[in-house]
Amino acid sequence: MxxxxxxxxxxxxxxxxxxxxxxxxxxxxxxxxxxxxxxxxxxxxxxxxxxxxxxxxxxxxxxxxxxxxxxxxxxxxxxxxxxxxxxxxxxxxxxxxxxxxxxxxxxxxxxxxxxxxxxxxxxxxxxxxxxxxxxxxxxxxxxxxxxxxxxxxQEKLQEFQQHRKEVQNIHEKVLQSRPKSLDEYIKRMQEHQVKVIPNFNKSRQLQGFRFEYNGVNLKGSEIHRSMSGNKIILGISQNDSITKLKEAPKSLQLLNSTVQLSTGIINKIAKDLVKQTIKRVLDTGIGMAY
Known part of the structure; x- marks a missing residue:
């Protein structure tokens, strides 16, 4: 219901x-x-x-x-x-x-x-x-x-389990080629027969992506959590940066135009950046007292 x-x-x-x-x-x-x-x-x-x-x-x-x-x-x-x-x-x-x-x-x-x-x-x-x-x-x-x-x-996700795995594998293969923009990512996914569909809210702000493959259309987060909008945007933004991002972007280039990101996706990217910073500190030991 x-x-x-x-x-x-x-x-x-x-x-x-x-x-x-x-x-x-x-x-x-x-x-x-x-x-x-x-x-x-x-x-x-x-x-x-x-x-x-x-x-x-x-x-x-x-x-x-x-x-x-x-x-x-x-x-x-x-x-x-x-x-x-x-x-x-x-x-x-x-x-x-x-x-x-x-x-x-x-x-x-x-x-x-x-x-x-x-x-x-x-x-x-x-x-x-x-x-x-x-x-x-x-x-x-x-x-x-x-x-x-x-x-x-849940039934829908179980039914498309193999389908989701195939799309996830294509996504991971494309990311390994380190696309430097969303447009490049979308083009490479299309080369593998996966259509990436940007999802906008009523204010025309980008809030995620849907993926169409073999006639099935699913949200990125329904396929795998690594395919949620914030994860994709953060990963590709860092590919295009000489240094690591320090704050979440408010807008980006998509389909030859500048689009604004939704508040929700900006906040999620910001949280991901904080987690990355903490992980780097723990891995390197920088700033830690013994």
Missing amino acids: IGKGHAISSTRASLAYGWNQEKEAEVVLKEYLAGDTPLEITEEFKIIQSQNERCINNTLSFVVSPTIEDGKHLSSEDLGKVAKEFLKEMNLKNHQAIGFVHRDKEHTHIHIYANRISLTGEVYKDSFIGKRSQIAADNVAKQLGFIRVKEVQ
Whole structure:
């Protein structure tokens, strides 16, 4: 089961999407609400939201998706229970909320909209809400005996074990030739039929790579930890340096243009540099008292 979540300001439009009959929408959850249309529910939300008018993104939007296999067998009552348990895991029991099931696609999923302002006027903190939604959905799946994302991922990695080993071997062979840029690395991987696909976040910052080989597309970290973005960037950056790097780069050349690195990958590279420094000190004994 997968969970996604974020705070929004377009309450009525989002509720209208959730209630879309073309998507075979069905209401499976109502908490502290009486209305029967998007407009009525929006007005009920506004009454509570008027307690804290400084909060702009005052509605929480979630999508909870059981696996395709689980979704085929879940009744409306079952899906309502999923939505209720999800809200409990997200600590939203004291908030207005409504949940809709969409069955217009093979993948049955639930749209949940919750008032960010509680019945007593507190603003729900939305920091890391996407990650917390994932954890909450996984906990609900575990409680209700559904297939968990971690199990699906593990099965996927087991299935492609030989494939992963082949890509890792090609990666290591290419690194032994000491490519001095990412473009050179990508070109040499392509010569071995491995397509390296840069992965960018919404801010167009580089946060890693995916690798496509024999029709299978996997993240670098799914193949081997040595193929995570920070490891590759650090190794290649050092190939191109006369002296060892002293700090993590903020940007680099990729596909004939300068790209910014994500904060996450910069921090990981910085940690790797610290570990390298400590290892060199221990190996050489420099600065150590006896």
